[in-house]
Amino acid sequence: MGENKSELIYKGNTFLENLIHLFKGYDIIVSSNDKDFKKIDKVRYTEDLYKNIGPISGILEILKASKYEYNFITGVDMQNINLDFVNYLKSYISSDYYIFSVKSNNNIHPIGAIYSKKMVPTLEKYIHDENYKLKELLKEPFSKIIDLKYSIFNDNILYNVNTKEEYYKLINNNIISICGRKNSGKTTFIEKLIYILKEKGYKVCAIKHDGHDFNIDNKTDTGKFFNAGADSVAIFSNRKYMMIENKKINIEFLLNRLKEFDLIVIEGLKDSDFDKYEIVRFKNSTEIITRKPLKGIVTDIEDFSNKYENVFKLSDIDNFANYIIEHYISPKQLV
Missing domain, CATH: 3.90.550.10 (Spore Coat Polysaccharide Biosynthesis Protein SpsA; Chain A)
Known part of the structure; x- marks a missing residue:
């Protein structure tokens, strides 16, 4: 190298x-x-x-x-x-x-x-x-x-x-994207996945991609600072902190700052090159919207079992979590 x-x-x-x-x-x-x-x-x-x-x-x-x-x-x-x-x-x-x-x-x-x-x-x-x-x-x-x-x-x-390519693969091999149409249940599914992984002792980072833009609540002090024109706003306590910056970035910018996690879960980015899992619900839509590499489907529809290699039941989040641990979370000795 x-x-x-x-x-x-x-x-x-x-x-x-x-x-x-x-x-x-x-x-x-x-x-x-x-x-x-x-x-x-x-x-x-x-x-x-x-x-x-x-x-x-x-x-x-x-x-x-x-x-x-x-x-x-x-x-x-x-x-x-x-x-x-x-x-x-x-x-x-x-x-x-x-x-x-x-x-x-x-x-x-x-x-x-x-x-x-x-x-x-x-x-x-x-x-x-x-x-x-x-x-x-x-x-x-x-x-x-x-x-x-x-x-x-x-x-x-x-x-x-x-090689540099193998190094890049290593440092990004703990990233997955959960995709799906609006109201498919992505946020709820990710919530449950995080809970299970935390119970097992893993460090998890969740990233939400907004394809349009998002607003900061003007009712909070930090929101008032930001909406007044501050380029960067931060709030912190003895237990946590949050920072908002008014500038354009890409996902690589964030990932370069998120090295200490066992798994990074992104909600969205259906057109990215990360391994993606799409949630497909019968009452929402049966059409796949995610671009390859689509690694699997999470669904409540039985028919998908014959169309994709990895199909997970929407109701069996534990099975999906175990799969993610095996394939994405680098094996470690929990202490």
């Missing part, structure tokens, strides 16, 4: 800060060859003895520095990793194998895997023989390959960032 991935921002923190927070309480070893690397306290660091040969050298130095027999090794750009996944891998540990990695869609992942410290001599031999491909290690009899399709995890758990 042409930049230090450890310093990329995701959910208000750098990639590295997110992983250190995730694994707090564990012995954390970071492999880096960057002389300008910003080190963080209470974390141990190693530097590659063998330069420019890929991650095999970094894994070797981490295992040499580790005090433990088994070590979970992840890339700093794998921001969807969570402790549940690590514990899932740990459940497969046995003395018969030295590497425990996963397979998804016939792709084997050498990073986001558990390595035994006993792998040190083998890694040194691979490097000596100039065989730097980690996937060759996974063909050895000491490697245990675990198929993700038999687990509760999907491919998103191992998502990593190598």
Whole structure:
């Protein structure tokens, strides 16, 4: 990507800060060859003895520095990793194998895997023989390959960032748009969704898009200030604040300021490129108005089940919430 991935921002923190927070309480070893690397306290660091040969050298130095027999090794750009996944891998540990990695869609992942410290001599031999491909290690009899399709995890758990496009996808992968005709029940549906997600401990942001414009109530002090011509008006207390600015913005302007949320729900923006779910009610309208990508339909009409891949019952908000958690909320360890 042409930049230090450890310093990329995701959910208000750098990639590295997110992983250190995730694994707090564990012995954390970071492999880096960057002389300008910003080190963080209470974390141990190693530097590659063998330069420019890929991650095999970094894994070797981490295992040499580790005090433990088994070590979970992840890339700093794998921001969807969570402790549940690590514990899932740990459940497969046995003395018969030295590497425990996963397979998804016939792709084997050498990073986001558990390595035994006993792998040190083998890694040194691979490097000596100039065989730097980690996937060759996974063909050895000491490697245990675990198929993700038999687990509760999907491919998103191992998502990593190598391009600017992949980074943009990561930072926007927790955004959905709820669309529908006027009076289709969008606001009520979003209200219920927020309530369920908050009950589960997630941080949720809701954005309302007004396709025309909106007015500020002139009966409030802030409304009077704004309608008098103030360019910006703010109100705050010890618990919350609100700011209104009289200027034209786009949705990207808002999203750049909303990094710390687990899910961002937009009401409207039916012509955007975000994943959209349209509410279709029998008493309102059966015509679809949303432009692709239309990811699903939320409806009280039975006939839609044969026309779209993802169809959710309007009355079963819990099912929709569970789907959103699985597909959009980056897995995390709730604290």
